[in-house]
Structure formats: C-alpha cells, structure tokens
Amino acid sequence: MKRQQIVAGNWKMNNDLAEGKALAEAVAAQAPVAGVTLVLGTPYIHLSAVADILDGAAGIHLSAQNCHQEESGAYTGEISASMLKSVGAEYVILGHSERREYFGEDEALLAAKVDKALEHGLIPIFCCGEKLDIREAGTHVELVQKQLAGSVFHLSAEDFGKIVIAYEPVWAIGTGRTASPEQAQEMHAAIRKMIADKYGAEVAEATSILYGGSCKPSNAEELFSQPDVDGGLIGGASLKAEDFLAIAGSF
Numbered sequence: 022m023k024r025q026q027i028v029a030g031n032w033k034m035n036n037d038l039a040e041g042k043a044l045a046e047a048v049a050a051q052a053p054v055a056g057v058t059l060v061l062g063t064p065y066i067h068l069s070a071v072a073d074i075l076d077g078a079a080g081i082h083l084s085a086q087n088c089h090q091e092e093s094g095a096y097t098g099e100i101s102a103s104m105l106k107s108v109g110a111e112y113v114i115l116g117h118s119e120r121r122e123y124f125g126e127d128e129a130l131l132a133a134k135v136d137k138a139l140e141h142g143l144i145p146i147f148c149c150g151e152k153l154d155i156r157e158a159g160t161h162v163e164l165v166q167k168q169l170a171g172s173v174f175h176l177s178a179e180d181f182g183k184i185v186i187a188y189e190p191v192w193a194i195g196t197g198r199t200a201s202p203e204q205a206q207e208m209h210a211a212i213r214k215m216i217a218d219k220y221g222a223e224v225a226e227a228t229s230i231l232y233g234g235s236c237k238p239s240n241a242e243e244l245f246s247q248p249d250v251d252g253g254l255i256g257g258a259s260l261k262a263e264d265f266l267a268i269a270g271s272f
C-alpha cells in the first residue's frame with residue numbers, strides 16, 4: 022500500500038484574517054496537487070472563513086493547531102475538539118514543540134488531547150522531536166520513543182491508524198538549520214520501527230510520518246525522496262502560497 026503523502030502548513034500565530042484568507046485562496050486556487058494531501062493549519066479565528074474558501078474542495082483540508090482536552094465547560098479562552106469539528110476542521114496539530122515548551126504541555130496532557138480529538142473525528146497530527154541538547158547527547162531516539170509511548174501508544178491499532186506523525190527536530194525549527202536527509206531518514210525509520218514493534222508492520226507501513234524543521238522549496242525534494250519521509254509539516258514556508266505549493270510539488 023502506498024502511504025498518503027501529506028504537506029501540512031502550520032501558520033502558527035501569523036496572518037490577520039484578511040491575510041489568512043488571501044493565503045488560503047492562493048493555495049486553494051492551485052489545489053489539488055496530484056498525489057498529495059494538502060492541509061492548512063490556521064489560527065483558530067481563521068478556521069471558519071478558510072473552511073468557506075476550501076468549501077470541501079478535493080485534496081485540501083483544514084487543521085487547527087491545538088485543542089483543549091475537555092469536552093466543554095469553564096475553561097475560559099479555550100477551544101474544544103467539537104467546536105473545531107463544527108467549523109469544518111478535519112485535522113488538529115497536537116504536541117508541537119512550541120506547545121510543549123511555552124505552554125507546558127506534557128505527555129499525559131497530550132494523550133488526553135489525542136483521545137478527545139479522535140473522539141470527535143479529528144485527525145491528530147502528532148508532533149514529536151528532540152531539542153539540541155538531546156541530539157548532542159545522542160539520546161534522540163529514546164526521547165521520541167518516550168514521547169510516543171506517553172501520548173499515542175495507548176491507542177488501539179484502529180485509532181492509531183487514523184493519526185499522522187510529524188517528526189520535528191526542534192533544533193531545526195525556524196532556525197534555518199535543517200536535519201540532513203540522512204538524519205531525517207534515520208529518525209523516520211526509527212519511528213516506523215517503534216510503530217511496528219507496537220502495532221505490527223502493516224500499521225507501521227500505512228502511517229504517514231512527516232518531517233518538520235525548516236523544510237523549504239530548496240530542500241523538500243531531497244527530504245521527500247527518503248523512503249520513510251512521507252511529507253512535511255511546514256512553518257515559515259507555508260506562509261507564502263508559492264513556496265508551500267512548490268514544497269507540495271517536490272515528491
């Protein structure tokens with residue numbers, strides 16, 4: 022079975038509504054990209070407007086960048102999975118390193134968010150990856166194993182089969198540094214093995230594992246040519262339609 026190839030943009034906290042709509046329109050005008058699932062990860066307040074722009078178009082989907090782990094209630098300022106679903110989001114990015122670092126999200130909390138997202142039919146794009154000190158200490162594979170074990174390996178094989186994994190070497194995010202294609206492949210293959218050990222080869226072979234960390238039009242082809250790299254989670258370069266589309270055209 023050929024794995025789904027995905028290029029997902031993570032706009033982070035960028036673009037006002039007019040800018041976000043213009044960006045979504047520019048990307049949607051070129052969709053679908055043959056053989057590639059495009060995902061736009063917009064700020065919460067853009068979701069509804071971008072859903073109208075995408076309007077169920079083939080090959081392009083809407084994602085949030087986070088959700089709360091509870092169903093509803095007195096959580097001022099938070100957004101629930103069912104709310105995301107109700108405005109047309111299909112995916113949700115969970116466990117991004119910036120959420121872990123700046124908002125203290127730990128493995129148990131992320132496990133609860135993954136569960137809640139799946140309960141409402143959202144597809145989690147679950148992020149894992151190591152910081153520079155861990156990479157330099159050579160314990161990056163163990164760290165990623167711990168992140169997966171703590172937040173997604175409690176899922177049934179059926180539910181695990183619905184999620185997307187994004188490996189993001191934190192030392193390569195927004196820094197202009199990129200993991201070499203060999204470093205990316207090494208970790209993606211290690212992640213696939215972890216999945217195979219837990220769920221079996223069939224589930225592992227079917228899981229899309231995206232690379233995130235300064236993926237650009239200039240390096241996407243080399244990264245995507247690696248056998249275990251199934252696409253990218255794109256930060257900065259997703260803010261320009263032509264760069265995002267050029268990355269999507271790099272398989």
Ligand code: 13P
Nearest residue numbers: 031194195234235256257
């Ligand atoms: P950059 O592509 O800006 O390095 O960001 C990667 C990332 O964090 C995607 O989620």
